[in-house]
Every structure is written in structure tokens, then in C-alpha cells.
Amino acid sequence: MNGPPPASFPAFDVSKSDRTDALTVVGLTVTYRMRGRDREVLQDVSFRVRRGEAYGLVGESGCGKSTVAMAALRYLPRNGKVKAGKILIAGQDVQKLDADALRTMRANAISMVYQDPGRALNPSLTIARQVTEAFEAAGVSRDEALQRTVEILRRVRIASPERVMDSYPHQLSGGMQQRVVIAMALASNPALLILDEPTTGLDATVEAEVLDLVAQLREELGTAVLFISHNLAVIGRMCERVGVLYAGKLVEEGATQDVFARPRHPYTVGLLRCLPGAGRSKDTERLDTIAGHLPLPGSVTQGCIYADRCRLADERCRHEAPPPYRVSAAHGDQMSRCHYHERAIELPHATAGALPQQDGALRDGERPALVLRAEKLSKTFHVSGAPLRAVDDVSIDLASGETLGLVGESGSGKTTLAKLMLGLLTPDAGSVLELDGTPLAARVTRRNDEQVKSLQIVFQNPDSALNRAHSVKRLIGRALSRLTALRGAAIDERLATLTAAVRLPERYLGSRTRQLSGGLKQRVAIARAFAGEPRVVVCDEPTSALDVSVQAAILNLLADLQRERGVSYVFISHDLHVVRYLSDRIAVLYLGRLLEIGPAAAVFGGPHHPYTEALLSSVPTLDAHDRHARIRLSGDLPSAASPPSGCVFHTRCPRKLGAICEQQDPPFLEAGSGDPAQRSAHRIRCHIPIDELRALQAASRDSAGNSSGNSPENAPESAARNE
Incomplete structure (x- = not known):
């Protein structure tokens, strides 16, 4: 690398960490006792989450993301211990708290939402009993806890809290369960909310609702969020800053916009290239991959811990561990543990771009059987x-x-x-x-x-x-x-x-x-x-x-x-x-009915059925050119035991016309210019004429492009047509 070496990232000054920081992690090293040996699963991890800030932590499974959360809660398994470093929550050193102080901190200062809400809720207790316990733990009386439960369930946008309170977890949808868990986590108005893969098992629409909810509550309550996820698009939407963990080390950190726009560590570059984003298809290119596997916990490496999987690595990388380099970026300092961070973006691709020819390929004009x-x-x-x-x-x-x-x-x-x-x-x-x-x-x-x-x-x-x-x-x-x-x-x-x-x-x-x-x-x-x-x-x-x-x-x-x-x-x-x-073709199902079917490019490119349009608008993306204004569907999916009359989607449709949608089952309309008799035709089951759908959705995209985009209030005006 030509030129003088960049300055290394300065060590944290613990004295500067005060109550303006919801979480400060300094030099954290955690070990697990396995087969008679202490193996390091986190090594010298340092970062801070300021009050009201959302900080994303990303990396492959096994890199140590959840261990960071467990260490912050002081909830490591019996074979785990903090070997070195400090964890401060709202200025308090977690490791120095006695049992009573730790219990108080967990009740009042920090809360956690896990990946699977079904496992976080007791199946034998009603929702009312479980949520009121969160308030009673803080010393609130039973009657007041019940009243606060109603209020907190309304705050997480549960429309009928009294009905939900009488329900058991298995009677609620996954999205509703996750809202209940978030309500419990927010009961104490914590300084720090840890979200560990909270949307992994959720549909696109429910995921978008949960993310909107977290963003809104963070703004209202000023709660800091540590968001752990392997979904980079979700992190890009939710977090101002991001840290990238690899094999227990923080290899890159900075403003999310800077890290995702110009990553400066080969591992971050590799993760971003793995994503099947807009415009990418199996017929045009193969996805890039990261060769090899994470090293085993406690593996001793002389040089860079990522060298064995890095396509930029040389002898220097294998013998000299890179310090945390710091560079100035558009939205603040960006840190990277890479000797060649200036050209990390030029990382050679691991996967050959050329696609192999299919055996027995069809001749032009020939239809597959x-x-x-x-x-x-x-x-x-x-x-x-x-x-x-x-x-x-x-x-x-x-x-x-x-x-x-x-x-x-x-x-x-x-x-x-x-x-x-x-x-x-x-x-x-x-x-x-x-x-x-x-x-x-x-x-x-x-x-x-x-x-x-x-x-x-x-x-x-x-x-x-x-x-x-x-x-x-x-x-x-x-x-x-x-x-x-x-x-x-x-x-x-x-x-x-x-x-x-x-x-x-x-x-x-x-x-x-x-x-x-x-x-x-x-x-x-x-x-x-x-x-x-x-x-x-x-x-x-x-x-x-x-x-x-x-x-x-x-x-x-x-x-x-x-x-x-x-x-x-x-x-x-x-x-x-x-x-x-x-996919070559897409079929969109709603309540057991086929609402749209056609070639993938046509279904994603539009015009869309209003339901497909809502699904697409809910998907987080890193591509600024592929973002849509979020369309929020009212209510939950109706029961297939009592489906709505007419169009099955009319009870939630943001583009509902009126009585015709309520009374008549819509026909399939041909949405493409091709031969309708062909099996590859694009068909939409809707009362709205195709040309009108196309014009409405084009106007919505233009509106999204001219708005700030991330707020739920920026949904298209057509979303109010059924109010």
C-alpha cells in the first residue's frame, strides 16, 4: 500500500462514558470453558450506543453477536465469563453490580427481545398475566399493572388490547406475539433495548410493521437500540451506526450509510455481495460467496483473523494483525481492521460470472414441456x-x-x-x-x-x-x-x-x-x-x-x-x-386464492395487484433506487373459515373501489402485452382496470421518490381510499 499508514482508531476513554451513553463496551473479551480449555469467543470488542441511537451488530452465525447481548445482561451461560473489559449501561459498570443492583438494572434499565416470541412467552399463562408481571416486577400494584398493560398494548398498536389480554400465546399470530414481547420489554421504559433477530421468522408485511413500531417507539421514548441481525437490509433501514463482527472481533464500524456505501473491510464487502438485490437473477449472474468457514472459537491466529478467507490477503496479513485503522467518511469516522482497507472495495469476486450452459438447451421459440x-x-x-x-x-x-x-x-x-x-x-x-x-x-x-x-x-x-x-x-x-x-x-x-x-x-x-x-x-x-x-x-x-x-x-x-x-x-x-x-415466474397467494401470476420480471416490475404492491413496499432494501413508500395494510389476515365476500382482499385493500369489491369476485385481467393464451402471461385478479393500476402505482413510486421515505406517514394517498 502506497503512502503513509492511516492513523489507528483511538482506544475508548472510559471516563468520557457517562449517562449520555446507553451502552458502552470497552475491550470486552469473553471466554467459554470447553473441553477443559478457556476459548475466546469475543476479543477486545469496543463500541458505544448513545441515548436514542440505534446501533446494528451484524455478522455470520457464531461470530459472537448474541454473546455480546448476553454479556451486557450479565446472563452468560455457566461456562462463560468476562475475561477482560468493561460493560457500562447508563454509566453503571455491569460487572460490579451485586445481585440486588443487577436485578434492579434488568428490571429498569435494559430489556431484550428474542428471535422467537413463541419461546419467550409462557404458553400456560394469559397475555394479561405475563405483561402485568413486567410492571409488578417494578413495584406497581396489581390494579395499576392491569391499567398500564392496556396502555402499553395500545402503544404497540394492538387494536383490541382487552381481547388480546384474555388470549393465550398460541391464539395469536407471530406478529402479534412479537408485539406483546416488545410491549413487555418496554414496560420499564428501559435506557437500552436489545433486539436479537426479532424479525427473522416473520412475513414481509409483519416484519415491516414490527420495524415501524420499533422506530416509532424509539422516537417517542428516546430508547437506545442494539439491533442484532444477519439481515443487512433491515440494519440499513433501522440503524444509524453499524458494527461488523467476525470470529469475535469487531472488524469494521461506522455510520451505516458509510459502511454500506463504501465498506472498508473485505468481510463486509463479501457480505454485501452475497445479497440477491434488485435486478439480479440466476439467469444473468451467480451470487458472490465467501469461501471457507468461521475459525473455531479460541483459534490462535498470528495475523489477521480473516486472512484464510480473504482474497486480498498476503504474507503481511498472515503474520501481522491489523490495528483498527480510522478514516474520515461522509457521516463520521469509519473504522476497519484491514491493512488494505483503501482497496477493500476492489476485492476480486469469488464466483465466476459466466453461467454454465444448460444441457439440452431449448432452441429459439421452442417451449419447454x-x-x-x-x-x-x-x-x-x-x-x-x-x-x-x-x-x-x-x-x-x-x-x-x-x-x-x-x-x-x-x-x-x-x-x-x-x-x-x-x-x-x-x-x-x-x-x-x-x-x-x-x-x-x-x-x-x-x-x-x-x-x-x-x-x-x-x-x-x-x-x-x-x-x-x-x-x-x-x-x-x-x-x-x-x-x-x-x-x-x-x-x-x-x-x-x-x-x-x-x-x-x-x-x-x-x-x-x-x-x-x-x-x-x-x-x-x-x-x-x-x-x-x-x-x-x-x-x-x-x-x-x-x-x-x-x-x-x-x-x-x-x-x-x-x-x-x-x-x-x-x-x-x-x-x-x-x-x-x-424464480422464473411468481404466484401470489392470499387466503388460499391466487391473486396474481406471471413472469418474475413482470410481477416485480408492475403493474401489481394491490396486495403484491403492499408486499413489495414492505421489503427493506439497500438499493435506494428500489425503495417504495411503505403501504400499511389495515387489520390482520382474515380467517379462512369465514373469508370476506367478493374480493377476499377488500377488507385490507388500500385501493378498494367500493361495493363492487365487497360483492363481486374479480376476474383475472391480462396485465401484459403478450399472448393471453400463453402460460407465461401476466394476470392480475382485480376490479381496477390495468391501465388505472399502472398509473396509480407509478404515482405512488414518484411520491416515494420525492418524500423522505422511511416514515410510515409517507404511505401513498391511495392507502386512505378505504378509510
């Missing part, structure tokens, strides 16, 4: 004697080598539709299912061996689908023996081919799944699904629980396997960026 066809597919459950129509008259098809993305909120019927295709549920009478033009038996138990192996599934959580007691070799080999006629050496040969196809190193064949990372487990699940050379693979949220770096590798793998083998995918996800990248 249909593999799967569903016509008038319906499914009615009977709950407490009442009919509940989970899938209602859905007709879709799937071509060879095509990916059909299914999107919609939880409860929209996506997974039920997938189970009907797989034969795990029996459809209603009159439903038609065909594979290669041949009728497909309703139940998987009545399908022949060829049909069974032709349709496979990859689940969201591989742990629930893989036997922890069996080795990887046995799991995949058993699938091969059941789905093929191979035996003995032929199975071993096929196993080697299959594991190579899913990029699973041979050294893991003897491992149990509990010894594997999340990404490796998902590769095992994909290998098992491909054991019988399937024609169609249903992917049900296969990347939602994975880090962005692992997600990019899995998406590349799925795209490569599709090109190599001509397999078709039904891809279910609430991450619309992922759906946009991998």
Missing part, C-alpha cells in the same frame, strides 16, 4: 365442525427447468398448496393433478415409485428432517437405496457423484448432522432430495434460517443443479429478494 399441472386445486379442512378452505380453486403449472415462486403472508396457503402437490394432503373433489400429462394420485401412498421419486421436498429446517443419530453417508445412502434400484458399490459411486454435485466435501460423510453447520446440513437435505433424480423439488423456505453468505452458496447450488439436471422448483419464501433472484 409441462412437468406438473394443477387445475382447480382446493383443500378444505374441518375445524371444530366448521369448514376452513385453505386452498381455493388454484390453477398453476410448472415447466421443465422452471422455478415457480410462491409468495404471500403466513396463512395464505403456500405450504398447503405444496403438500397437495406432494400428495401429503388429499385435495377436494374436482381437483386435478398431473405429472407429465398423466393423472397423479391424490395421496403419495397411492403413487407408483417413479411418481414418488419425481416429487421431493427440501424443508426450511434441516434439523427437523434429518435423523441426528445417523451419519451423512447413511442418510443419503438410505435415500438412494429407497428411491433407486442401486445396490452395493453402485450406491457408493452414486453417493460420491451426488455429494460432489451439492458441493459437500467427502470428509463430512462420516459426520453426524449435529456436527455440521446450518449450510452443510441444508446441502445434505438437498442431496437427499436429489437422490432419485426428481423432476420437481419443492423448496419450503430453504434459506430463511441461514446467514447471507451461506444463503448465497445454497441459491447458487440450486441454480446450478437446475441448469445441470433440468429439474423444476416450487420455491416458497417470504424473502422477496430471494424469490426474485431464483
Whole structure:
């Protein structure tokens, strides 16, 4: 590197940390006792969160993000301890507090919201009992606690708090549960609110509501927020400053706008390149990935801890640990632990840009053969004697080598539709299912061996689908023996081919799944699904629980396997960026009804069904050119047991016309200029004429571009049409 070395980032002056800082972490080193040794999981971490500020902490699973939160709460597991450093909350040294003072601090100064609200709530207690406990812990009387519970539930935008208070957690949606947990966390008006992946399991609309809520409450109460997430777009939307953790070290820090616009550490650059953002498609480019894995906790490194995975690393990096360099950026100082931070943005790509040609590629004008066809597919459950129509008259098809993305909120019927295709549920009478033009038996138990192996599934959580007691070799080999006629050496040969196809190193064949990372487990699940050379693979949220770096590798793998083998995918996800990248066509479901279907570019480019428009507006993005004004849908998803009359979306639609929407089921309108008879046509189920939809949505985008954009009050004027 030419020129004088940049100045190193100055050490924190603890004396300057006062009550204007909600949280100050200085030189924090945490160890876990494992196999008789103390292993460092955090090393010399320093940062501060000022009053009223939102600070994001990002990095791969295992980098130490949640350990920072547990250390701040002084809630480390028994084998964990703070080896060095200080943690101050509102000026108080957490490590020096006695038991009573620590209890008081947890009750009054700091609160935490976890990833899974269902696990944070007691299933045997009503919401009223659980929220009032938060107030009673601060010394409030029972009657006053009940009154404050009503007020705090209203504050977190629960419309009928009295009804919710009488409910048990299982009777509430995921978004409602998360609002209750946030209400409990805010009961003490804490100086610091820690959010640990609070929106990972939520749909786009519910996620947007929770983020809007946190932003609004932070503004009202002046609460500081430590936001832990692997979703960089959420951090970009919510946080003024961000710190990037890698293997227990803070490798980059600065204003969020500066770090995401010009990252100065190769790890940050790699994370941002993994994202399947706007305009990116499996047909035009492969996602960049970060090679290798996080080092094991306590690994001793002489030089830079990231050197083994860095494509800029040289001998200096491997022998000389980089100090925290500081540079001036547009919104303040930016810190990076990289010798070559000035050219980190020039990091070479790990993934080749050229895409391999698909075997047997179609000639120009040639149409791919249909593999799967569903016509008038319906499914009615009977709950407490009442009919509940989970899938209602859905007709879709799937071509060879095509990916059909299914999107919609939880409860929209996506997974039920997938189970009907797989034969795990029996459809209603009159439903038609065909594979290669041949009728497909309703139940998987009545399908022949060829049909069974032709349709496979990859689940969201591989742990629930893989036997922890069996080795990887046995799991995949058993699938091969059941789905093929191979035996003995032929199975071993096929196993080697299959594991190579899913990029699973041979050294893991003897491992149990509990010894594997999340990404490796998902590769095992994909290998098992491909054991019988399937024609169609249903992917049900296969990347939602994975880090962005692992997600990019899995998406590349799925795209490569599709090109190599001509397999078709039904891809279910609430991450619309992922759906946009991998899908050829998109189907939008709401309350079991198909509201929009068409090529991915047309569905995302518009015009949209008003429901699709609301979904797209809810998705956080790092691309300023791809941001929309947030459209907030009123109310929750109606029950499929008593669906609305007319258009099923009219009770929440921001563009509702009036009585026609309430009384008449809308027809499908052709939204594209192509041949309506073609299966690739873009169709929207709405009473509003296509030209009017196009004009309204163009006006909304222009309004979003001319407004400040992040406030919920900036929603389009059309959102008030149904008030």
C-alpha cells in the first residue's frame, strides 16, 4: 500500500462514558470453558450506543453477536465469563453490580427481545398475566399493572388490547406475539433495548410493521437500540451506526450509510455481495460467496483473523494483525481492521460470472414441456365442525427447468398448496393433478415409485428432517437405496457423484448432522432430495434460517443443479429478494386464492395487484433506487373459515373501489402485452382496470421518490381510499 499508514482508531476513554451513553463496551473479551480449555469467543470488542441511537451488530452465525447481548445482561451461560473489559449501561459498570443492583438494572434499565416470541412467552399463562408481571416486577400494584398493560398494548398498536389480554400465546399470530414481547420489554421504559433477530421468522408485511413500531417507539421514548441481525437490509433501514463482527472481533464500524456505501473491510464487502438485490437473477449472474468457514472459537491466529478467507490477503496479513485503522467518511469516522482497507472495495469476486450452459438447451421459440399441472386445486379442512378452505380453486403449472415462486403472508396457503402437490394432503373433489400429462394420485401412498421419486421436498429446517443419530453417508445412502434400484458399490459411486454435485466435501460423510453447520446440513437435505433424480423439488423456505453468505452458496447450488439436471422448483419464501433472484415466474397467494401470476420480471416490475404492491413496499432494501413508500395494510389476515365476500382482499385493500369489491369476485385481467393464451402471461385478479393500476402505482413510486421515505406517514394517498 502506497503512502503513509492511516492513523489507528483511538482506544475508548472510559471516563468520557457517562449517562449520555446507553451502552458502552470497552475491550470486552469473553471466554467459554470447553473441553477443559478457556476459548475466546469475543476479543477486545469496543463500541458505544448513545441515548436514542440505534446501533446494528451484524455478522455470520457464531461470530459472537448474541454473546455480546448476553454479556451486557450479565446472563452468560455457566461456562462463560468476562475475561477482560468493561460493560457500562447508563454509566453503571455491569460487572460490579451485586445481585440486588443487577436485578434492579434488568428490571429498569435494559430489556431484550428474542428471535422467537413463541419461546419467550409462557404458553400456560394469559397475555394479561405475563405483561402485568413486567410492571409488578417494578413495584406497581396489581390494579395499576392491569391499567398500564392496556396502555402499553395500545402503544404497540394492538387494536383490541382487552381481547388480546384474555388470549393465550398460541391464539395469536407471530406478529402479534412479537408485539406483546416488545410491549413487555418496554414496560420499564428501559435506557437500552436489545433486539436479537426479532424479525427473522416473520412475513414481509409483519416484519415491516414490527420495524415501524420499533422506530416509532424509539422516537417517542428516546430508547437506545442494539439491533442484532444477519439481515443487512433491515440494519440499513433501522440503524444509524453499524458494527461488523467476525470470529469475535469487531472488524469494521461506522455510520451505516458509510459502511454500506463504501465498506472498508473485505468481510463486509463479501457480505454485501452475497445479497440477491434488485435486478439480479440466476439467469444473468451467480451470487458472490465467501469461501471457507468461521475459525473455531479460541483459534490462535498470528495475523489477521480473516486472512484464510480473504482474497486480498498476503504474507503481511498472515503474520501481522491489523490495528483498527480510522478514516474520515461522509457521516463520521469509519473504522476497519484491514491493512488494505483503501482497496477493500476492489476485492476480486469469488464466483465466476459466466453461467454454465444448460444441457439440452431449448432452441429459439421452442417451449419447454409441462412437468406438473394443477387445475382447480382446493383443500378444505374441518375445524371444530366448521369448514376452513385453505386452498381455493388454484390453477398453476410448472415447466421443465422452471422455478415457480410462491409468495404471500403466513396463512395464505403456500405450504398447503405444496403438500397437495406432494400428495401429503388429499385435495377436494374436482381437483386435478398431473405429472407429465398423466393423472397423479391424490395421496403419495397411492403413487407408483417413479411418481414418488419425481416429487421431493427440501424443508426450511434441516434439523427437523434429518435423523441426528445417523451419519451423512447413511442418510443419503438410505435415500438412494429407497428411491433407486442401486445396490452395493453402485450406491457408493452414486453417493460420491451426488455429494460432489451439492458441493459437500467427502470428509463430512462420516459426520453426524449435529456436527455440521446450518449450510452443510441444508446441502445434505438437498442431496437427499436429489437422490432419485426428481423432476420437481419443492423448496419450503430453504434459506430463511441461514446467514447471507451461506444463503448465497445454497441459491447458487440450486441454480446450478437446475441448469445441470433440468429439474423444476416450487420455491416458497417470504424473502422477496430471494424469490426474485431464483424464480422464473411468481404466484401470489392470499387466503388460499391466487391473486396474481406471471413472469418474475413482470410481477416485480408492475403493474401489481394491490396486495403484491403492499408486499413489495414492505421489503427493506439497500438499493435506494428500489425503495417504495411503505403501504400499511389495515387489520390482520382474515380467517379462512369465514373469508370476506367478493374480493377476499377488500377488507385490507388500500385501493378498494367500493361495493363492487365487497360483492363481486374479480376476474383475472391480462396485465401484459403478450399472448393471453400463453402460460407465461401476466394476470392480475382485480376490479381496477390495468391501465388505472399502472398509473396509480407509478404515482405512488414518484411520491416515494420525492418524500423522505422511511416514515410510515409517507404511505401513498391511495392507502386512505378505504378509510
